[in-house]
Amino acid sequence: MNALRRHRVLNAIWGAPTGWRGTVVSVNHSDIGKRFVIAAFVFFAIGGVLAMMIRAQLATPGSAFVGPDIYNQLFTMHGSIMMFLFAIPMFEGLALYMLPKMLGSRDMAFPRLSAYGWWCYLFGGTILIASMVFGVAPDGGWFMYTPLSSKAYTPGINADVWLLGITFVEISAIAAAIEIAVSVLKLRAPGMRLDRMPLFAWYLLITALMMIVAFPPLILGSILLEVERAFDWPFFDPTRGGSPLLWQHLFWLFGHPEVYIIFLPAAGVISTVLPVLARTRILGYGWIVAALLSLAFLSFGLWVHHMFTTGIPHMALGFFSAASALVALPTAVQVFAWIGTLWNGRPELKLPMLYLLGFFVIFVIGGMTGVMLAMVPFDLQAHDTHFVVAHLHYVLIGGFIFPMLAGAYYWLPHFTGRTRDDLLGKASFWLIFIGFNVTFFMMHLTGLLGMRRRVHTYPEEAGWTLLNLVSSVGSFVMAFGFALFAIDVALHLYYARRRRRNPWTAGTLEWAMPIPTPAYNIASLPTVTDREPMTQSPALATALARGEGYLGEPRDGWRETMAVETTTGAIDHIVVLPGNTCLPIVTAAVTGCFFLCLLAGHYWLSLLPVAGVVALGLRWAWVLDWRQDLGPLPIGRGEVAPIHREAVGAPGWWGSAFLLVADGTALASLLFGYAFLWVIAPNWPPPERIEGGLAAALVAAAAGLAGCLFTRRCLAEGANGLSAPASRMALSATAAQLVTILALVTLGITALPAPQEHAYAAGSWALLAYALLHAAIALLCAGFGRIRITAGHVSPRRTLDLRVARLFGDYSAATLAIVLVCLLAPAVAA
Amino acid sequence: MSLLARISAGLLLWAFGFSLLYAMQGTGCAYGWADVALFGTTLLRGILVATWLVLVAACLALLRLVRSASSDFENRVTLATTLAGAGAMLVTGSPVALTSACA
Numbered sequence: 039m040n041a042l043r044r045h046r047v048l049n050a051i052w053g054a055p056t057g058w059r060g061t062v063v064s065v066n067h068s069d070i071g072k073r074f075v076i077a078a079f080v081f082f083a084i085g086g087v088l089a090m091m092i093r094a095q096l097a098t099p100g101s102a103f104v105g106p107d108i109y110n111q112l113f114t115m116h117g118s119i120m121m122f123l124f125a126i127p128m129f130e131g132l133a134l135y136m137l138p139k140m141l142g143s144r145d146m147a148f149p150r151l152s153a154y155g156w157w158c159y160l161f162g163g164t165i166l167i168a169s170m171v172f173g174v175a176p177d178g179g180w181f182m183y184t185p186l187s188s189k190a191y192t193p194g195i196n197a198d199v200w201l202l203g204i205t206f207v208e209i210s211a212i213a214a215a216i217e218i219a220v221s222v223l224k225l226r227a228p229g230m231r232l233d234r235m236p237l238f239a240w241y242l243l244i245t246a247l248m249m250i251v252a253f254p255p256l257i258l259g260s261i262l263l264e265v266e267r268a269f270d271w272p273f274f275d276p277t278r279g280g281s282p283l284l285w286q287h288l289f290w291l292f293g294h295p296e297v298y299i300i301f302l303p304a305a306g307v308i309s310t311v312l313p314v315l316a317r318t319r320i321l322g323y324g325w326i327v328a329a330l331l332s333l334a335f336l337s338f339g340l341w342v343h344h345m346f347t348t349g350i351p352h353m354a355l356g357f358f359s360a361a362s363a364l365v366a367l368p369t370a371v372q373v374f375a376w377i378g379t380l381w382n383g384r385p386e387l388k389l390p391m392l393y394l395l396g397f398f399v400i401f402v403i404g405g406m407t408g409v410m411l412a413m414v415p416f417d418l419q420a421h422d423t424h425f426v427v428a429h430l431h432y433v434l435i436g437g438f439i440f441p442m443l444a445g446a447y448y449w450l451p452h453f454t455g456r457t458r459d460d461l462l463g464k465a466s467f468w469l470i471f472i473g474f475n476v477t478f479f480m481m482h483l484t485g486l487l488g489m490r491r492r493v494h495t496y497p498e499e500a501g502w503t504l505l506n507l508v509s510s511v512g513s514f515v516m517a518f519g520f521a522l523f524a525i526d527v528a529l530h531l532y533y534a535r536r537r538r539r540n541p542w543t544a545g546t547l548e549w550a551m552p553i554p555t556p557a558y559n560i561a562s563l564p565t566v567t568d569r570e571p572m573t574q575s576p577a578l579a580t581a582l583a584r585g586e587g588y589l590g591e592p593r594d595g596w597r598e599t600m601a602v603e604t605t606t607g608a609i610d611h612i613v614v615l616p617g618n619t620c621l622p623i624v625t626a627a628v629t630g631c632f633f634l635c636l637l638a639g640h641y642w643l644s645l646l647p648v649a650g651v652v653a654l655g656l657r658w659a660w661v662l663d664w665r666q667d668l669g670p671l672p673i674g675r676g677e678v679a680p681i682h683r684e685a686v687g688a689p690g691w692w693g694s695a696f697l698l699v700a701d702g703t704a705l706a707s708l709l710f711g712y713a714f715l716w717v718i719a720p721n722w723p724p725p726e727r728i729e730g731g732l733a734a735a736l737v738a739a740a741a742g743l744a745g746c747l748f749t750r751r752c753l754a755e756g757a758n759g760l761s762a763p764a765s766r767m768a769l770s771a772t773a774a775q776l777v778t779i780l781a782l783v784t785l786g787i788t789a790l791p792a793p794q795e796h797a798y799a800a801g802s803w804a805l806l807a808y809a810l811l812h813a814a815i816a817l818l819c820a821g822f823g824r825i826r827i828t829a830g831h832v833s834p835r836r837t838l839d840l841r842v843a844r845l846f847g848d849y850s851a852a853t854l855a856i857v858l859v860c861l862l863a864p865a866v867a868a
Numbered sequence: 869m870s871l872l873a874r875i876s877a878g879l880l881l882w883a884f885g886f887s888l889l890y891a892m893q894g895t896g897c898a899y900g901w902a903d904v905a906l907f908g909t910t911l912l913r914g915i916l917v918a919t920w921l922v923l924v925a926a927c928l929a930l931l932r933l934v935r936s937a938s939s940d941f942e943n944r945v946t947l948a949t950t951l952a953g954a955g956a957m958l959v960t961g962s963p964v965a966l967t968s969a970c971a
Binding site: 360 | 916953964
C-alpha cells in the first residue's frame with residue numbers, strides 16, 4: 039500500500055462525516071480538543087467583558103454604573119468563568135488535541151468519554167451563562183462561602199445555578215483527567231519509556247492525577263450544600279451542629295491544588311517551547327520531574343492558608359504557613375531549569391519567546407507576593423484586600439495565560455498548516471503585558487491602602503481614586519491586546535502562508551505528521567529511542583508516512599493504536615477504539631436534564647434522567663462487542679500483539695481504577711467532614727444518636743462481603759472458561775448486592791434520626807447514601823457481567839467486563855465496611 | 869507503575885505524616901489533651917513531638933531504602949523526591965515544637 043492510499047484509507051476510518059452530523063457524532067480527539075479550545079476562548083472573552091465592567095464600576099468613586107446586586111453577579115461570574123469554564127477546559131482542550139500526537143498515538147484512550155466531557159462542559163457552561171441573561175447568576179463569590187450561599191441568605195436559585203452548573207462541568211474535568219492519565223500511561227508509541235516521554239506529558243500526567251484527587255472534595259461539598267439548600271440537611275448550619283468552616287475546608291481542599299492544576303500544564307508548555315526556541319535540550323529533565331511531583335504533593339498541604347483569619351490555632355497555622363512557603367522551592371527549581379536552558383542554548387527572540395519572557399517577569403512577582411501572603415502576620419493584614427486580587431492575577435495570568443499564548447503561537451501552525459509574520463502578535467503582546475502590569479500592580483497598592491475585595495464602590499476620601507482609575511485604564515489596554523490576539527489568529531486562519539511540517543525544527547513527535555494533521559495523526563507508529571525522536575531521526579516523518587512503523591496496514595476498518603507497558607514502553611497490546619457515535623451527546627443531554635430537574639426543584643422527576651443515564655451507560659458498555667477470540671495479531675515489523683479485550687492491562691480497567699481513586703477521595707472527604715463536625719463544630723454532641731440497627735448492619739455487611747466474593751469467583755470461573763458457573767456467580771453477586779441495599783435502607787429507616795435534626799444525622803445519612811449508591815453500582819456491574827457471559831462476550835481470554843465488575847465489587851464491599859463502622863461507632867461510644 | 873510508586877514514596881509518606889499531625893492536633897485540642905501535664909510539657913505536645921520525630925526518622929529510613937533503583941533517571945528522581953519529602957516533613961512538622969497548640 040503506498041502512502042497516498044494509506045492516507046485515504048486511514049482518513050476514512052478515523053474521520054467524521056461532514057456537516058452537522060459530523061459535529062454531533064465525532065469522537066476524534068483533534069475535533070474535541072479544538073472545540074474545547076475555541077469554546078474556552080469564547081468563555082474567556084465573556085469573563086473578560088465582565089472584568090471590564092468591574093473595572094468600569096471601580097474606575098471612579100461612588101460610581102452608578104452598576105448596583106451592588108449586579109456587581110455581586112459580575113465578580114462571581116468572572117471568577118467562576120475564568121476558573122471553571124476557561125482555564126481548566128483550555129488546558130484540557132490542548133491536552134486532548136496534542137497529547138496523542140506527542141505520544142505517537144492515534145487518539146486518546148476513551149474517545150467517547152472525551153466527547154461526553156465536551157458536551158457536559160458545553161451544556162453546563164451554557165446553563166451558567168444563561169443564568170446571567172435571566173438575571174439569576176450566582177452572586178456569592180466564586181468560592182460560595184456559607185452561610186452567605188445558604189438558603190437563609192440566598193433564597194433564590196443563584197447559588198443552585200453555581201452548585202449544579204459547576205458540578206456538571208466538573209464531570210467533564212474528571213472525565214478528562216481519567217482520559218489523560220490513562221492515555222499517558224498506556225497509549226504511547228512503542229519504546230517510549232517514562233523517562234523518554236516529552237516533559238509536557240509528565241506535566242499533564244501529574245496534573246491529571248491531581249485533578250482526580252482534588253476535584254472530588256469540591257463535588258462532594260457542592261452536593262452537600264445543594265442537599266442542605268434543597269432538603270434542609272444542616273451540614274453547614276452551626277445552630278444544628280454544622281459548620282460554615284467545613285465548606286471552606288472542602289472548597290480549598292480543591293481550590294488550592296486547582297491553582298497548580300492550572301499552572302502545571304502551562305509550565306509544561308514552557309518546558310516544551312522554551313528549549314526549541316533556545317535551540318537546545320531542556321536542562322535537568324529528571325530534576326524537573328522531581329520538582330513537579332513535589333509541587334503536586336505539597337500543593338495539597340496549603341489549603342488552610344486561605345483560612346488563616348478564621349481563628350485556627352497557631353500550630354495549625356504553622357503547619358500550613360510552612361508548607362505554603364516550602365512550595366516555592368520546587369517552583370524555583372523549574373524556573374532555574376528554564377533559565378539554565380536559556381543560558382545553555384542560543385535563544386531566538388521569536389514571538390512565543392516574547393510571551394515566555396513576559397511570563398518570567400510576571401510569574402516571579404506573583405510568586406514573591408505569594409510567599410508574602412504565606413506569612414501569617416502579613417496575611418492577617420492583607421487578607422480579603424485587593425493585594426490578594428493582584429497576587430492571584432499575577433500568578434494565574436502570569437503562570438497560565440502568558441505561557442498559553444506562547445503555546446498558541448508555537449502550535450498555531452500545527453492547527454492550521456500556516457505561518458504568519460509576528461507584527462500583530464508583538465503588538466498584542468506589548469498591549470497585554472503593559473496593560474496587565476498597569477492594572478494589577480496598582481491593585482497591590484490599593485490593597486495595601488486597605489481597599490477590600492468585592493466592594494462595589496468606595497468613597498472619594500478613601501484616597502484610592504487615582505490608583506483605581508489607572509488600574510481601569512490598564513485593564514482596557516489589556517483588553518485591546520487580547521482583541522488584537524484574536525484578530526491575529528483569525529487572520530492566521532485565512533491569510534497566512536502554507537507551511538510544510540515542523541516549522542520550528544522541533545524534536546517532539548507532534549511535528550512528525552503533516553500539518554494540519556489528518557484525523558488519524560500518523561500513518562504508522564514509531565519506535566521511540568530518544569526524548570526527541572525528530573532530532574534523532576529527521577527523516578522519521580517520511581518513514582512513518584510510508585508505513586514503516588507499527589500498524590501501518592489498516593485492518594477491517596478498525597481504529598487501532600498501540601498500548602505499552604506503563605514504565606518500560608514495551609509493546610503490550612493493540613487498542614481498538616470505538617468509532618463515531620451519538621451516545622456521548624445523548625448521554626450528556628440526559629445528564630443535563632438531571633441537573634435541570636434539580637435546578638427547577640423537581641426532585642422526583644430527576645430520577646427519570648438518572649434511569650436514562652444508567653440505561654445509556656449500559657448501552658455504552660454493551661456496544662463494545664467482541665464475541666470471538668482473535669489471538670495475537672500482526673502489528674508490522676514482524677511482531678504480533680493481542681487486542682485490548684484479550685489483554686490484562688487494558689485501558690478500560692485503568693480508567694475504572696482511576697475513577698475509583700476519585701470516588702475514594704470523595705469518600706475520604708466525606709469522612710473528613712464527618713470527623714471535622716464531631717470534633718470542631720458547635721452544638722455537639724447530637725441530641726439523638728443511632729439506636730439499634732445492629733442486625734440490619736450485620737446483614738448488610740454479610741451481603742456486601744458475599745457480593746464481593748461472588749464477583750471474584752465469577753471472574754475466576756470466567757477465566758477458566760466455565761461459563762455456566764460464572765453466570766451463576768454473577769447472578770448470586772447481583773442478588774447479594776440487592777440484599778445489601780435492602781438492609782441499608784432498613785438500617786437508615788429504623789435506626790437513624792431524621793437528617794434535618796442535626797448535622798450528625800445528616801452526615802450519617804450522607805454516609806449511608808454513599809454506601810447505597812455503591813452497592814447499586816456493584817449490582818449493575820454484576821448484573822451486566824451475567825448478561826455478557828450469557829451473550830458470549832466472555833471467554834478465558836476476554837475477561838475485561840468481569841475484571842471491571844470485580845473492581846467495583848471490591849470497592850463497594852470496602853466502603854460498606856468503613857461506612858458501617860462510622861455509623862455504628864457513636865452507638866458504641868454512647 | 870512501580871516506578872511511579874517508588875518516585876512518589878517519600879512524598880506520600882510526607883502527605884500521610886502531615887495529615888496525621890493535623891488530625892492529631894485538632895483531636896487533641898478538642899479532647900483536652902493540651903490540659904494534661906506530662907514531664908514538664910503537655911500530653912498533646914508530647915504526643916505530637918514524638919509523632920513528628922518518628923515521621924522524620926521514617927523519612928530518613930526511606931531515604932536509605934530507595935537508593936538502589938534500576939536506572940539513573942529513577943535513582944535521581946527518587947532521591948530528589950524522597951529528600952523533598954523528608955525536608956518537608958522536618959519543616960512543616962516543626963510547629964509542633966514551636967507554637968501554641970490550641971490557641
